[in-house]
Amino acid sequence: MSLHSVRSLLFGTIVSVLLSLTLYGCEKSASTDQKTSGDLAVRIGASAPLTGPQAHLGKDNENGTRMAIDDANAKGIVIGGRKVHFDLISEDDQADPKTATIVAQKLVDDKVNGVIGHLNSGTTIPAAKIYSDNGIPQISPSATAVAYTAQGFKTAFRVMANDAQQGRVLGEYAAKNLGAKRIAVIDDRTAYGQGLADEFIKSAEASGAQIVAHEYTNDKAMDFTAVLTAVKGKKPDLLFYGGMDAQGGPMAKQLKALALKLKFMTGDGGYTPEFIKLAGAAAEGAYASLPGVPLDKMPGGKAFADRFVAKYGPIQLYAPYCYDAVNVMIAAMQKAGSADPAKYLPALADITYDGVTAKIQFDEKGDLKGGAITMYQVQHGKWQPLETLGVAKTAAH
Amino acid sequence: MEIFLQQIINGLVQGSVYALVALGYTMVYGILGLINFAHGEVVMIGAMLALSSLTALLGWGVTPLLALPLSISLAMLGCMVLGYSIERIAYRPLRHAPRLAPLITAIGVSIVLQNLAMMIWGRSYHSFPQLIANNPHNIGGAIINNIQIIIFVLALAFMAGLMVVVNRTRLGRAMRAVAENQHAAQLMGVDINRVISITFMIGSALAAIAGVMVSANYGLAHYYMGFILGLKAFTAAVLGGIGNLRGAMLGGLLLGLIESLGAGYIGDLTGGFFGSNYQDVFAFFVLIAVLVLRPSGLLGERLAERA
Numbered sequence: 069m070s071l072h073s074v075r076s077l078l079f080g081t082i083v084s085v086l087l088s089l090t091l092y093g094c095e096k097s098a099s100t101d102q103k104t105s106g107d108l109a110v111r112i113g114a115s116a117p118l119t120g121p122q123a124h125l126g127k128d129n130e131n132g133t134r135m136a137i138d139d140a141n142a143k144g145i146v147i148g149g150r151k152v153h154f155d156l157i158s159e160d161d162q163a164d165p166k167t168a169t170i171v172a173q174k175l176v177d178d179k180v181n182g183v184i185g186h187l188n189s190g191t192t193i194p195a196a197k198i199y200s201d202n203g204i205p206q207i208s209p210s211a212t213a214v215a216y217t218a219q220g221f222k223t224a225f226r227v228m229a230n231d232a233q234q235g236r237v238l239g240e241y242a243a244k245n246l247g248a249k250r251i252a253v254i255d256d257r258t259a260y261g262q263g264l265a266d267e268f269i270k271s272a273e274a275s276g277a278q279i280v281a282h283e284y285t286n287d288k289a290m291d292f293t294a295v296l297t298a299v300k301g302k303k304p305d306l307l308f309y310g311g312m313d314a315q316g317g318p319m320a321k322q323l324k325a326l327a328l329k330l331k332f333m334t335g336d337g338g339y340t341p342e343f344i345k346l347a348g349a350a351a352e353g354a355y356a357s358l359p360g361v362p363l364d365k366m367p368g369g370k371a372f373a374d375r376f377v378a379k380y381g382p383i384q385l386y387a388p389y390c391y392d393a394v395n396v397m398i399a400a401m402q403k404a405g406s407a408d409p410a411k412y413l414p415a416l417a418d419i420t421y422d423g424v425t426a427k428i429q430f431d432e433k434g435d436l437k438g439g440a441i442t443m444y445q446v447q448h449g450k451w452q453p454l455e456t457l458g459v460a461k462t463a464a465h
Numbered sequence: 466m467e468i469f470l471q472q473i474i475n476g477l478v479q480g481s482v483y484a485l486v487a488l489g490y491t492m493v494y495g496i497l498g499l500i501n502f503a504h505g506e507v508v509m510i511g512a513m514l515a516l517s518s519l520t521a522l523l524g525w526g527v528t529p530l531l532a533l534p535l536s537i538s539l540a541m542l543g544c545m546v547l548g549y550s551i552e553r554i555a556y557r558p559l560r561h562a563p564r565l566a567p568l569i570t571a572i573g574v575s576i577v578l579q580n581l582a583m584m585i586w587g588r589s590y591h592s593f594p595q596l597i598a599n600n601p602h603n604i605g606g607a608i609i610n611n612i613q614i615i616i617f618v619l620a621l622a623f624m625a626g627l628m629v630v631v632n633r634t635r636l637g638r639a640m641r642a643v644a645e646n647q648h649a650a651q652l653m654g655v656d657i658n659r660v661i662s663i664t665f666m667i668g669s670a671l672a673a674i675a676g677v678m679v680s681a682n683y684g685l686a687h688y689y690m691g692f693i694l695g696l697k698a699f700t701a702a703v704l705g706g707i708g709n710l711r712g713a714m715l716g717g718l719l720l721g722l723i724e725s726l727g728a729g730y731i732g733d734l735t736g737g738f739f740g741s742n743y744q745d746v747f748a749f750f751v752l753i754a755v756l757v758l759r760p761s762g763l764l765g766e767r768l769a770e771r772a
Contacts, residue, residue: 119580121689123588257742283732284742288693290683293475294728295741301468314590318683326471327601327608345592346685 107153110407112137112394113180113204114156115171115195116187117163121288121314124342124384126187129209130158131380132387133184136394145398148405154398161191163287165259172198180204181407182397184390189213189231190259196224204409205416207397209389212336212359213263217433223413225430227393227423228386229359229439231260234335235267237441237457238308238357242268242333243275246355248306252281252299252330254292254319256311261287264335265310272308280304285315292319293326300328312337313385317346324350331355339444339451340385351446355454359439360425362453363388372424392423467606472729473722474604478613478682480721481620485675486698487705487713488627489668495644495708496664498564502571503551504672505695506578507544509688511673512680513586515540516593529596540673548669549662557658575695582688590687593680616678623671624714630667631710640664644708693745700752706765715764723747 114133116126137154145152157178161168168191175183176198183199183206186192192211199206200221208216208226212234217224242248251272255265269279281302283295296319299307307323307330309316316338323332332354334343339356347354363369363383372391376383400416401407421428429437442456486508493501518539522532555574559567597615601608631637639660642650651657679694680686697720705716728744755762 118588119583119689121687123583123689124590127588282737282740283728284740284744286742286745288689289745290679290685290690290693291479293479294472294725294744297468297471297475297725298729298732298741300471314687317590318685321684325599325601325608325610327603342590346590348592348595348684 108147108150108407109155110147110152110401111155111157111178111180112397113159113175113178113183113185114390115159115161115168115175115183115185115191117191118158118160120162122163122187122312125312125340125386126160126163128380128384128387129185129187129390132209132376132390133158133394135376135379135387136391136398140394140398145402147401147407152407161186161188161195163188163191165190165194168192168195169198171195176202176204181401181409182206184209184393184397186211187386188258188260189216189263192216193219193259196221199223203413205397205400205413207393209393210336210386211260213259214267215259215263217435221434222417223409225416225434227389227396227425227428227436228336229441230435231263231267231335233439234357234359234441235264236271237443238264238333238335239268239271239273239277240275241355241357241443241457242306242308242331243272243277246306246331246333248272248277248304248331250280250302250304250306251277252283252302252304252307253279254283254285254295254299254307254309254311256287256289256315257284258287258311260337261310261312263310265308268308268310268335277306285311285319287312287315289315290318292322296322296326296328300326304330306331306333309334309338313340313343313346317343317351320347320354321350336385341382341451342384344446344449344451351449354446356444356451357441358444359436359441360389361440361442361456363424366424366426367422369424388425392421392425392428395423396421396428468729470605471607472725474607474609474613476722476725477718478609478616478721479725480701480718481617482675482678482682482694482717483698483701483720484714484717485620485623485671485678486694487702487717488624488710489672490699490702491705491707491710491713492640492664492668494702495710496640496661497556497560497567499556499567500571500699500707501551501556501665501668502568502695502699503555503574503578504668505691505693505698506575506582507547507551507669507672507691508676508679508694509582509686509691510547510578511540511544511669511676512593512686512690513582513591513676513688514543515673515677516591516680516686517586519594519596523594529594533596537674537677540677541670544669544673544676545666548665548672552662552665557661575692579688579692586686586688588688590685593684593686595681595684597681612681616682619674619678623674627667627671628710636660636663697748700748703762704751704755706762709762709764712762712764716762719763720748720751723751 116129118126159171161171172195189211192208200223212231255261316334336358339358344351401412404412404415443454444451489504515536519536601610639655701716701720702713705712727747728741732740
């Protein structure tokens with residue numbers, strides 16, 4: 069081996085480290101459908117991870133958003149006396165906070181009238197500043213971290229309960245309803261996973277349970293045997309995972325392979341068909357929560373689900389929330405009689421809209437008012453609702 | 466104690482997969498001095514091919530015991546063709562170009578393969594059918610299941626087989642000759658293009674096996690799965706001394722052990738200051754430490770001997 073080859077080896081190492089840091093799924097897939105006509109063109113920006121381990125969820129978000137936009141175009145919405153054509157500009161943020169800010173800037177440069185996104189809390193939080201600086205309203209369908217709306221931006225909204233609401237319900241449910249005494253927690257160190265786990269721990273401890281272990285993984289991992297073995301040594305009776313289905317599913321499976329007999333619980337990121345597919349038989353009995361009430365209990369929820377499934381296949385997770393987010397935005401534009409961000413933003417802040425996931429009203433921070441949380445369990449290979457907790461305002465229809 | 470034993474088993478199983486993939490890196494590096502960054506994607510393609518053919522075969526009513534080896538063979542065959550094509554199309558035209566060019570090409574090939582797989586197999590996770598009864602065995606309190614035993618034994622068998630090929634056969638002698646000095650080997654009548662092609666094919670076949678192992682063990686396949694695995698295996702190859710076959714095996718097993726013991730105990734050892742969130746960092750920390758302290762790796766030759 070010559071000195072020359074050592075140099076190329078070193079270079080290769082640098083490249084590999086750089087790759088691991090920045091080039092997670094380098095391909096950027098932007099789908100822009102712009103039809104030009106005499107109508108007023110309104111651009112809706114959307115951003116979610118369309119590549120990488122969460123690509124299935126990102127595509128689901130895009131489909132939900134697209135369906136709402138197609139519906140609006142088919143209906144022929146009129147805003148301020150002019151017929152409107154909505155265009156979707158969808159961008160891939162790779163679930164990466166750094167990429168998200170670039171994407172946000174691009175959407176701003178594309179002069180979007182509003183943004184539906186992002187999917188992850190970690191991407192939504194830094195992007196929110198860019199939208200706020202440019203006065204563009206942003207509705208996240210799925211970011212649950214408290215920090216998102218706590219930044220004080222007037223343009224930031226979400227149509228989903230936050231981690232404080234969800235973590236509180238999860239912690240109480242684990243300690244009180246399931247009677248867990250020794251709880252182990254694993255989180256994926258993302259803004260979402262970490263935030264939810266922290267709220268869960270607070271609530272579980274307040275309800276009398278003891279946290280015996282807190283281990284970590286990341287949102288790209290596949291192997292959890294090492295951390296699960298460490299957890300096993302602490303002899304917990306319940307394991308809570310703060311993170312997404314791509315890790316939650318295999319984790320549940322590896323739990324079983326390591327013969328850990330305990331209850332497995334996760335948040336909304338795990339409430340997907342993908343989770344059950346990945347965990348296989350080990351999914352049985354797992355618990356998860358999802359903000360809102362079950363879709364088939366909502367007026368219009370069943371009809372939405374049927375149409376969505378016929379067009380795009382099974383709903384992964386947040387598609388209904390994306391659908392609602394777009395419709396709320398359009399409703400605010402109609403109310404204000406303008407698609408100008410500065411003009412319809414006040415209308416958005418005090419809107420009341422009956423969506424497919426909830427009756428949507430925002431509080432002064434931009435959070436969803438009175439978010440109900442439903443607990444689900446895998447029974448016979450399907451997520452079945454157990455009970456709806458929290459303020460169930462939405463069910464009163 | 467049983468927890469410690471379990472971490473050792475976890476590490477050895479994970480490490481044997483790293484080792485198989487690392488062999489592919491090290492073989493190519495030994496012969497061409499090229500780091501084939503697309504190798505991780507070959508692992509992924511292998512898993513995907515095995516999954517697709519397995520689903521098709523089971524759909525046609527082939528018994529699982531026949532379908533499994535058949536689909537693994539198909540995946541190996543597919544990856545050998547892929548490995549050959551990668552070398553022929555992307556690397557051979559650049560063999561005499563500056564070293565930077567094939568390295569960047571390798572990254573390009575990796576991105577192309579990943580996105581190709583995303584287009585063919587979609588963005589969703591695929592669950593890998595469980596064909597081997599997963600009855601866990603209890604060894605002193607630690608759990609090991611059939612798939613893990615098979616992974617470990619099969620990995621060792623393939624590594625041993627590769628050692629025999631390289632050290633005992635005519636082809637192996639040709640490979641060692643090309644690694645030593647391409648021009649001299651050519652003058653001695655070795656068809657270096659053929660040897661390099663075969664090297665790529667062997668490495669890719671091993672990658673396919675590793676891909677099936679990973680998928681069967683975790684029960685899933687995804688177009689993204691090869692990326693991190695590839696980087697870890699590259700680290701293992703460097704740890705053991707890149708270009709050295711025994712080094713790749715040792716490096717793989719060691720890296721698996723370092724990761725599982727590190728993730729399992731660092732939280733308790735540092736009083737929660739460092740946690741298992743550093744699991745992936747260990748691999749790259751080891752990589753940097755090796756490059757700084759012993760650039761030739763654990764079993765690598767001292768530079769002075771060959772320079």
